[in-house]
Each structure stands twice: as C-alpha cells, then as structure tokens.
Amino acid sequence: MSLSDKDKAAVRALWSTISKSSDAIGNDALSRMIVVYPQTKIYFSHWPEVIPGSIHIKEHGKKVMGGIELAVSKIDDLKTGLFELSEQHAFKLRVDPGNFKILNHCILVVIATMFPKEFTPEAHVSLDKFLSGVALALAERYR
C-alpha cells in the first residue's frame, strides 16, 4: 500500500495545517495512549511517574512529533529517511512494533478532535497510509 502522489500531497497539506499544534498533538496522543492502552506504560517505567500531561509526556510528545515531521520531509523514501530512527527503536528502545499502530491510532483520534473539518475521509486514508509507512520504516531494522 505505497503512497501515491495524491497521498503525499494530502499528507503535506494536512501537516502544514496541523504542524503549528504539533506539541499539543504529541502531548494529547501520548497522554491518551497510556490511558487507553495502559500496557504501553511499560516503556516509560524509567520516569518517576507515567501520567497524562506530565512534563515527561510533553517532552516525549515533542520528540515523537519531531520524528513525524522528519518523516513528512522524507516522504518519498521513508525507509532511507528513517534509517537512524529505526536503528534506535530496534537496538536501543526495542519497542514492540505492534505499538506503532496503537500510537498511530491515538494520533489520528487527536487530529480528529482538533481538526474535524480538515480530517475528511480522504485526508484520513492518506494519513493512515503515511503513518503505516512510518511504522513499517521504523520496524525495518528490527530483524
């Protein structure tokens, strides 16, 4: 399910609208994720507390959205563009790749709450394909 030119244009267009809110999106998506999917908290056991809206969640949300921003800029070749991030996730973080889908879903829900008009079904399908591509590229170096 590779990205068509139409998908890339839709992702770039949506990103240009939502990027100014990327800190808020990252915070909300991660805060939501640890509540809706509490098993994901295990990846943050090194924090003093894992609660929605905490300073750790906010900082981590910025990191995650920074990665998404990078991915948008490398949309023509996600595998190459996200190579280093994949290495980091594979060998250092060792996040089970099943969780990428979980976070992607939370990102989509946040965008729906914040940008209901812009997040049309057409924008949704392109963004879903893009985030799935990001997840695939992040898992590339796992084994």
Added chain:
Amino acid sequence: MPENSVSADLQTGSDKMVEWTDFERDTIKDIFSRIEYDVVGPAALARCLVVYPWTQRYFSGFGNLYNAAAIKGNPMVSKHGTTIMHGLDRAVKNLDDIENTYTELSVLHSEKLHVDPDNFKLLADCLTIVVAAQLGKEFTGEVQAAFQKFLAVVVSSLGRQYH
C-alpha cells in the same frame, strides 16, 4: 502483533460477564444520547469504505462507490450507517448481556453476510474517529477508553457465532 483497535486480552467466555464501571456505563450512555444516529452512522460507514476500500466487497449491491464523494452521497450507505447505529443501540441498552443480545446478528454476519470479523474492528475505529470529531475536547482519554472497550465487546460478540 496485537491489534490496536481491540482491547488487549478481552475475555467473553459464556461464564464470564464483562464488568463495567459506573464511569464506563455513564460515558457510553451519554455518548449515545448525544450523537445523532443518522449523522454519525453514515459518516462512520462512509469513512470505513474510503479508508479501508476492501470493505466495499460487502456492498456490491449499493451502486456507485467509485470515489469518496460518491460514497458519501450514496443513500444506501447512509441508510445502512443508520441501521448500524440502531444495532449498537441495542448493546447500549443491554450492556450486561451484549453477547446474547447479538447472537442472531452474529449468525447473520457470519452465515448470510460472510463478513470477515477483522473488518468489524475497522468500522469500530472509524466510528471512534467520527465520535472524536463530534465531541472534540470532551473526547478525553478516559472517554475514549470507555468507548473503545464498549466497541471491543461489540466486536467480540459479533464474532462469537463464527465457526
């Protein structure tokens, strides 16, 4: 890999009832009392057919599903979206016995409609997104958790009679 659209390790054996907290019951009933079935249902089904186009396989008799605009304007899609919401309403009214409430619907989807039960999760995800768009800030993480737990029970019950 675990499916993100279904709560992890949900068990609905016939001797094990799903337990709902007061918050979950109130949240689910509140959401369904606020949303318009003939708006949310059509929007969710149309979104599912656009975002996961292979689901169109179940609607070959629905006429023009050629593109997003056609899907959104298709009166049979709208009607069926509303039907789905009324089906969910039955579960909302029978939270403590969704599994038995859906026995016939499960048989219907399995033996007559031949729907891949994995596709229920796709529709559930689209419904979550449409409700999120409607409720905005009020669709907090806790509300989302309750709503998705409800949909997970629905999805599991609908898949129960497949064999």
